[in-house]
Amino acid sequence: MYAAVQAWPDGNSTVARFAAAADRFGFDGLVVRNHHDRRPPSITPDSRERSSTRVIPAVELHGESPAAMSGGVVEFRDTVPILCLHGGTDRRNRFAVEQDRIDVLAHPFSERGTINHILARSAVENAVHIEFNLRPVFHARGGRRVEAIRKLRTLHDVIRQYDAPYVVSSIPRDHLELRTPRACTALGSVLEIDPKWIETGLANWGRIAAKNAEIMDPTYVEPGIQILDRSKRASGDGTDDTLGQDATPDNGRTGEGR
Amino acid sequence: MKPLPKHMRPRWRYLAVSIETWPDASLSRRSFQQACWSAARGLLGDVGSARLDLGVYGFEHADTVAEAVVRTSHQTVPEARAVLACVTHVDGAAVGVRVRGVSGTVKSCEEKYLGRRPEDLREIQVVFDNVQRQAVVRDGLADIRTDGSFVGATTLDFE
Numbered sequence: 003m004y005a006a007v008q009a010w011p012d013g014n015s016t017v018a019r020f021a022a023a024a025d026r027f028g029f030d031g032l033v034v035r036n037h038h039d040r041r042p043p044s045i046t047p048d049s050r051e052r053s054s055t056r057v058i059p060a061v062e063l064h065g066e067s068p069a070a071m072s073g074g075v076v077e078f079r080d081t082v083p084i085l086c087l088h089g090g091t092d093r094r095n096r097f098a099v100e101q102d103r104i105d106v107l108a109h110p111f112s113e114r115g116t117i118n119h120i121l122a123r124s125a126v127e128n129a130v131h132i133e134f135n136l137r138p139v140f141h142a143r144g145g146r147r148v149e150a151i152r153k154l155r156t157l158h159d160v161i162r163q164y165d166a167p168y169v170v171s172s173i174p175r176d177h178l179e180l181r182t183p184r185a186c187t188a189l190g191s192v193l194e195i196d197p198k199w200i201e202t203g204l205a206n207w208g209r210i211a212a213k214n215a216e217i218m219d220p221t222y223v224e225p226g227i228q229i230l231d232r233s234k235r236a237s238g239d240g241t242d243d244t245l246g247q248d249a250t251p252d253n254g255r256t257g258e259g260r
Numbered sequence: 261m262k263p264l265p266k267h268m269r270p271r272w273r274y275l276a277v278s279i280e281t282w283p284d285a286s287l288s289r290r291s292f293q294q295a296c297w298s299a300a301r302g303l304l305g306d307v308g309s310a311r312l313d314l315g316v317y318g319f320e321h322a323d324t325v326a327e328a329v330v331r332t333s334h335q336t337v338p339e340a341r342a343v344l345a346c347v348t349h350v351d352g353a354a355v356g357v358r359v360r361g362v363s364g365t366v367k368s369c370e371e372k373y374l375g376r377r378p379e380d381l382r383e384i385q386v387v388f389d390n391v392q393r394q395a396v397v398r399d400g401l402a403d404i405r406t407d408g409s410f411v412g413a414t415t416l417d418f419e
Contacts, residue, residue, distance in 0.1 A: 011389075015412030022401065022414055027358065140346055143302055177412045178280055178356030185345035185359070192303065192342045 003183045003204035004058070005029045006171040009043040012036035013175035017043050021055040023177040028184075031056030033207045035086050035108070037064040038074050058211045060084035062108055068097035079103045083211040086133075091115045099124040099132075105210050106169055109135045111153045122164040131167040131210060132157065134203055136189060140172055140181065151193060158195055169210070170203025270313070271334040276360040276373030277344060279326040282410045283381070283396040283403050285353035287326055289319035295350040296330065300343045312336045312343065317366055318374075323381045324398065327374045329366050337362055386418040 005024050009017045017034055024032050034043055038061045061078045063086065065071040071087060071094075078085055084105050087098040090112035098107040099121045107130055110117050117132060125132055134157060138150035161168045174180040183204055187197035263269070281287065293316040300309035317329040332340035347357045363369035379399045386395045388404050388411070395404040395413075402417070403410045 010411055010413075014409065016414065016417050018414040018416045019401065019412040141348055147302070176354075178282075178354050179348070180356065181345050182358055185341055188338045188341035189345060191338045 003029055003201060004031050004033050004207035005180060005204075006033040006035050006060070006169070006173065006207055007180065008036055008062075008173060008175050009034050011043070012040045015176040017057060019177050020174075020180065021057060023180050025055045027180060027182040029055065030205075030208060031058060033058045033060050033084060033211070035060040035062045035084070035106075037062050037088070038078060039064055058083055058207070060086060060106075062086040062088050063104075064088040068094065071097070075101060075103050083214040084207065089115055089133075095121060096124075099128060099130045101130065102128040104128075104130050105214065106131045106133055108133050109137070109173065110157075111135070111138075111150065116153070117157055117160060119160060119164060122160045122166045125166045126164055129167060131169045131206060132161065134158070134161075134168050134170045134200075136170065136172040136181075136186060137174075139189060139193070141179075155193065155195075158193075158199075167206070168203050169206045170200050171207075272331050272364075273334045273337050273340075274317070274363050274366050274369040275330045275332065275337070275340060275344070276363070276369045277328045277330050278358050278360055278374075279321075279328065279350075280356040280358075281324050281326070281353055283324055284410075285324075285350075285355070287319075287321045287350050287353065287355070289316055289328070291351040292316055292319060292326070292328060292347075295347050295355075296343065299346045303343055303346050304339060308339065312340055314340065314343070318370060324396070324403065329369050329374070331366075388413065388418050 007013065007020050009015060009020055017032070020032055032055055034057060036043055059082050061082050063071045063074040063078065065074070075085070085103065086106040086108040087094065087104045089095045089098055089107045089110040092115050095107060095110045095115045095117060098104050107125070110132060134154065139147060139154070142150060160166065170186065172179070172181050172186065183201065186204065187200045190197055190200040279287065279292070296314050296316065297309065300312055300314055304312070312332050315331040317331060319328040320326060330340065330344065341359050344357045344359055347355060349355060361369065361373035363372060381396055381398045383394060383396055386393055386404065388395070393404050393406065395402045397415060400415050402413045402415055404413050
């Protein structure tokens, strides 16, 4: 399970401080999802070696309109394992779920935005994970919290109905706001959501990163095909090395041309 | 007034809670208890809050860390966890509340989960983000004073 955080300078705690807290709280790692227009967080080489918590860099694209964020999609897609888009309005939410290069639609309700069945279907087609954001339930009070809970319950039903991909987080901005996985599942229980569903959402961050790390690997070609030996391709001997002789390929592609 | 017969008396569970704050915060048992009750009423309403019947025992605050034992009804431990996770401020000071464990008695709760004495705080001068700043350091963790607030860091961030 992973904690998706906003670290200094976007938040008020450094990556190392978040990592120390996440380690104590039982997370497998951190996803650092700072906004693209802020200075990127720094992780010192020492802290990377000394911490047992895995740190996954991510970027959250931020802008007023989809046109403003389109450039960011192209710029950042190949640089980070997880690319999020700052949702919150109907227009930005729709833009995000229609982009197959976006991994996560972040906080879709932050500015009175909504998610309906049409956006859920687009999210399924383009494998865009919708963020189930618990932050307003933890931090807001009164009417704002009531509205957040109402929208989250609807989102939960829509995600389950259409089997849409999703992630769960509370977007902590400092280490005091970080909540343990058990606290998130306990809050889910109060909202009448299965704790296992919450745990799956927390773990999905890691699955997105693993899938994209495989795609970002320079030897990756397409699902089930990987370059095994670049040196033979460079020598131009005409042999097709996308499938090595001793490889065990996936998806039944074995045997073609042999 | 006579107590209820044993089989009708409420059964309790005791949650070992650690509370982390910024260096300038001051907390008391009363203020933390008020914050817990307020969070319970806000999340679960008056009926839910009465069902949990939260109470705070054995509160100790030393610098940036506090420990407490929070009592709840034996059937409402998950709700109590959710309520404590919603405690974000005590007396206006930002706090981070974490449940370390649950036990059937106060004594076993304190013995198993609490009582770890942190290293003493010390204030040092550090260079952070290319600026000379004051930092409060403890156990490899550092809270760096910036304009009117703190940034959470570790000694690795400025070694």
